[in-house]
Amino acid sequence: MKDQPSGDPPPDDVLAELRAFFGQVFPGIDLGADDDYFRQGNADSLFALELVTFVEQHFRVGIDVEDLDLDNFRTLGRTTAFVHRKRAGAAVERRPGGPGND
Amino acid sequence: MTEPDGTDLARLAAAPEDRDALTRLRAHADDWDRVQRLPDGLVRGLGDAGLLAADLPARHGGRGLSASALGTLCARLGGVCTALRSVVTVQGMVAAALSRWGTDEQRARLLPALVRGERLAAFAATEDGAGTELSAVEAELRRDGTDLVLHGTKRWVSLGEIADVFLVLARLDGKPATVLVEAGGAGVCVDPVRGQLGLRAAHVAHVRFDGVRLPARDQVAPAGFGLSHVVGTALDHGRFTIAWGCAGMAGTCLELAARHTAARVQGGVRLSDHQAVRAALGRGLAAVAAARALCLRAAESRQDGTPAALSDTVVAKYTAARTAADVSQDAVQLLGAAGCAPGSAVGRFFRDARITQLIEGAELVAEVRMGDLALREHAVARPAAGRTAAEGAPW
Ligand SMILES: Cc1cc2nc3c(=O)[nH]c(=O)nc-3n(C[C@H](O)[C@H](O)[C@H](O)COP(=O)(O)OP(=O)(O)OC[C@H]3O[C@@H](n4cnc5c(N)ncnc54)[C@H](O)[C@@H]3O)c2cc1C
Numbered sequence: 503m504k505d506q507p508s509g510d511p512p513p514d515d516v517l518a519e520l521r522a523f524f525g526q527v528f529p530g531i532d533l534g535a536d537d538d539y540f541r542q543g544n545a546d547s548l549f550a551l552e553l554v555t556f557v558e559q560h561f562r563v564g565i566d567v568e569d570l571d572l573d574n575f576r577t578l579g580r581t582t583a584f585v586h587r588k589r590a591g592a593a594v595e596r597r598p599g600g601p602g603n604d
Numbered sequence: 605m606t607e608p609d610g611t612d613l614a615r616l617a618a619a620p621e622d623r624d625a626l627t628r629l630r631a632h633a634d635d636w637d638r639v640q641r642l643p644d645g646l647v648r649g650l651g652d653a654g655l656l657a658a659d660l661p662a663r664h665g666g667r668g669l670s671a672s673a674l675g676t677l678c679a680r681l682g683g684v685c686t687a688l689r690s691v692v693t694v695q696g697m698v699a700a701a702l703s704r705w706g707t708d709e710q711r712a713r714l715l716p717a718l719v720r721g722e723r724l725a726a727f728a729a730t731e732d733g734a735g736t737e738l739s740a741v742e743a744e745l746r747r748d749g750t751d752l753v754l755h756g757t758k759r760w761v762s763l764g765e766i767a768d769v770f771l772v773l774a775r776l777d778g779k780p781a782t783v784l785v786e787a788g789g790a791g792v793c794v795d796p797v798r799g800q801l802g803l804r805a806a807h808v809a810h811v812r813f814d815g816v817r818l819p820a821r822d823q824v825a826p827a828g829f830g831l832s833h834v835v836g837t838a839l840d841h842g843r844f845t846i847a848w849g850c851a852g853m854a855g856t857c858l859e860l861a862a863r864h865t866a867a868r869v870q871g872g873v874r875l876s877d878h879q880a881v882r883a884a885l886g887r888g889l890a891a892v893a894a895a896r897a898l899c900l901r902a903a904e905s906r907q908d909g910t911p912a913a914l915s916d917t918v919v920a921k922y923t924a925a926r927t928a929a930d931v932s933q934d935a936v937q938l939l940g941a942a943g944c945a946p947g948s949a950v951g952r953f954f955r956d957a958r959i960t961q962l963i964e965g966a967e968l969v970a971e972v973r974m975g976d977l978a979l980r981e982h983a984v985a986r987p988a989a990g991r992t993a994a995e996g997a998p999w
Contacts (some may be wrong), residue, residue, distance in 0.1 A: 523911075529983035548918070548973070550832035551840065552911040559909045567705045570829045 516561065517582045523556050524578065535579035540572065559580065563588035607643045608632045613653040616680055625883055626684065630856075633685030634947045636805040640798050642687060647766075651721020655681070655692055658719070664703055665716030672903035675848035679899070681848025683856035687805035689849040690762050691724070693842050698725035698771045699833050700841035701782070701843055705825045710784065714769065727766035727838055728758035728785075736969055743774035743813065745781055745823075752776070752823060753814040754785060762833055764809030765796045769902050771824065772813065773835050780831035782824040791858050792923035793818040802955035818938075822828035843921040843964045844902060850924035850960050851895040857928070857935040858888040860950050864939050875938070884938060888931045895927040922970040928957035 517535065524533055527549065533539060553575060554565050563585055574584040608629055615625040636642055650656050659674045669677070674696075681689040699718050702710055717723040734740040743756020756774055764770070770785045770792075783791065793812040800808060819863025825834045862885055865875035875881050900922040905913040935950040938942035943950045961967045 504859065526983075527980060529980060547832070547836070548914045551836045552914055554833070554910040555909060559911070567707060567825050570705070570826050570833060572828065 516585045519560060520578050520581055520585075523560070524537060527552065535582075536577050538576045539578075540576050553581075557585060557590055561589070563587045608646070608649070610649045610652065613649050613655065615685070617653045617655050617677065626680075629684045629688075630949055633688065633805075634688060634949055634952060636685065637952045638947060640804045641807060642691070642766075642805050646688070647691060647722045647724050649686075650691060651719065651822050654694045656719055657715070657722050659696070660699055660703055660715060660719060664699075664711055665719040665929045668897050670903070671906040672900060674845065675899055675903050676779070678845040678848035679852030679855070679896075682852030685805070686849065686853065686953070686960070687803055687807075688697040688850075689845070690798035690803060690806045691850065691944075693845040694727055694762050695725055696845055697727050697842040698769075701771060701838040702824065704837045705829070705834050707821070708982050710824065711819060714784070715973055723768040724763060724766060726761050726763045726770050726811075727842070728761045728764065728770045729773040729835055730760050731756065731758055731760060738773060738835065739780065741773050741775065741780070743772065745774045745776040745783065747776075748817070750820050752783065752818045752820060754783065754791075754813045754818060757810065757812045760797070761809050761811050762803065762806045765794055765807035770811065771834075771838065773830055776823070776827040776830075779827040780829075780835075781827040782830035782834040783818055784822045784824060785813065785816055785818060789816060800959075802952075802957075802959040804955075813931040830872055837963055838869045840917055844906065844917045846964055847895075847902065847917065847921040848899050850921070850957065851892065851899050851961075853957060854888070854892045854895060854924070854928040857932045857950050858885065858892055861885060861931075861935040861938045863887065864942065874960040879883075881938060887945055888934055895924040898923050915973075918965065918970055918973055919977075921964060922967065922974065925957070925960040926967065928953070929961055932957045 521533070524531075524539070528539070556567055557563060569584070571590075573580060575581050605828075609783065612625040612629050615622045616629065619625075632643075654667060655677060657665075658667045658669040658677065661668050678689055678692060681692055695718055699715055702714060706714075714725075715722065718725055729738055729741070731741050731743065733742060741756070743754065743758065745752045745754050747753075754772065754774060756772075758764075758770075758772065761767070761770070768788050768840060770787050772783050774781055774783065787794065791814040793814060795810045795812070797808040797810060798804075824830070862876070863884070865881050868875045873885070876885070898916075898920040902913065902916040905916045932950060932954040936948075936954050939950055942948060943954075945951070965973070
């Protein structure tokens with residue numbers, strides 16, 4: 503994955519960029535936008551932090567403790583929506599049941 | 605027990621080539637290993653010298669040291685004493701986890717105090733039934749009104765004997781969760797370990813938490829993220845500083861072996877005049893250079909903030925720990941009985957190096973992980989791991 507040279511506008515096609523990253527991390531596994539990769543058991547132990555680092559660096563959004571909700575990250579589609587919300591500056595929603603519910 | 609002149613730590617922080625400070629500190633370190641403790645006030649001295657959590661940004665009290673500058677510091681400390689370097693490693697692990705995933709209140713309460721060495725942190729994850737596989741931890745948090753109550757026993761906590769606060773991995777509602785626990789509170793019982801193979805001055809302890817009551821504000825990150833994110837961040841940082849510490853330790857062993865073999869004469873022949881001896885030194889030279897290069901590569905990817913930073917750090921730690929073990933073993937061989945004598949620095953490094961091959965990711969486990977990376981790199985599907993990110997061991 504080529505990282506954005508600083509100064510360039512962040513990529514607009516968030517879903518495609520995320521899919522390319524996943525393609526690199528999970529080669530040979532074709533993920534749909536709504537597939538739950540945590541539940542499928544594809545994600546290994548370093549992956550959670552690799553994803554955080556990728557999203558922060560590539561899309562230039564900050565991920566904070568308030569954003570730690572698996573529902574923000576469990577599918578390509580949800581992660582894409584999270585990036586869009588963050589970029590729009592909107593507070594990311596948290597479910598009443600609390601983050602991290604599985 | 606000899607006490608280092610506080611200025612030696614400051615000189616070490618400022619000038620890597622300060623031989624006198626290094627030699628004096630190394631002599632102290634042999635002593636600390638023998639009596640199995642660090643001198644009182646050393647943590648404060650490290651804080652005063654600006655050596656603790658120095659990579660934290662200024663807004664959290666740190667000096668904003670770059671990854672490579674932090675690494676260089678850890679290499680210098682690692683070349684003196686693994687227990688001393690462990691203080692920097694563990695304080696840095698807890699500081700990194702809080703800086704990354706703590707609340708503003710938690711950061712303000714703890715980070716500046718960790719930087720100054722006013723408070724010492726320890727990291728308590730391992731249990732009897734959960735070492736490599738940390739998802740198996742059984743320590744449990746129960747809710748009681750707005751409080752949390754912690755029950756569980758942690759093993760092998762570096763600096764556990766003298767820490768002021770623990771970052772503890774437990775379960776809450778069945779999910780991995782992390783909390784900050786004050787030492788000295790009701791229900792915290794610390795049982796020092798002595799006589800272990802290495803890291804003898806690192807104040808290792810087993811720590812029991814017997815119904816310890818905590819305010820909810822002492823939970824770090826939501827349940828479900830304690831292992832994958834909080835402990836993951838701490839271990840990643842720990843691997844990085846250990847990697848550099850191991851490169852420094854290997855460098856010192858090579859230096860001591862070169863000095864010894866160049867000075868010792870038997871039957872009119874210097875040890876270093878034997879080709880076999882020079883070949884052993886040559887292997888060490890190449891291995892140390894390779895370990896340093898991998899540490900530097902990890903520092904660069906950390907500075908760039910790329911996702912590769914995590915796996916580059918695993919590779920650096922694996923290689924540097926192995927190098928420290930190999931070069932210290934050769935050094936013990938080349939020094940002969942002098943390497944086995946009580947108070948031998950290479951003997952101490954040999955014992956310490958063996959332990960670095962186990963902590964923060966056992967060697968075999970790192971190899972499996974690196975195998976996954978090879979498959980990734982060559983775009984080959986690997987079997988699904990069959991576990992979730994929140995459950996997998998963080999290395
Ligand atoms: C001096 C010292 C200081 C320590 N400090 C701390 C600390 O500050 N905080 C803390 O929480 N812990 C600490 N530890 C604990 C340390 O992290 C654990 O010892 C380490 O994680 C290994 O766990 P274990 O000892 O239970 O070994 P096990 O998990 O039983 O593993 C033993 C061996 O089995 C093999 N193995 C295990 N699992 C796998 C696998 N999945 N694949 C392939 N091979 C495998 C490996 O060869 C491994 O070395 C410390 C330990 C020591 C000795």
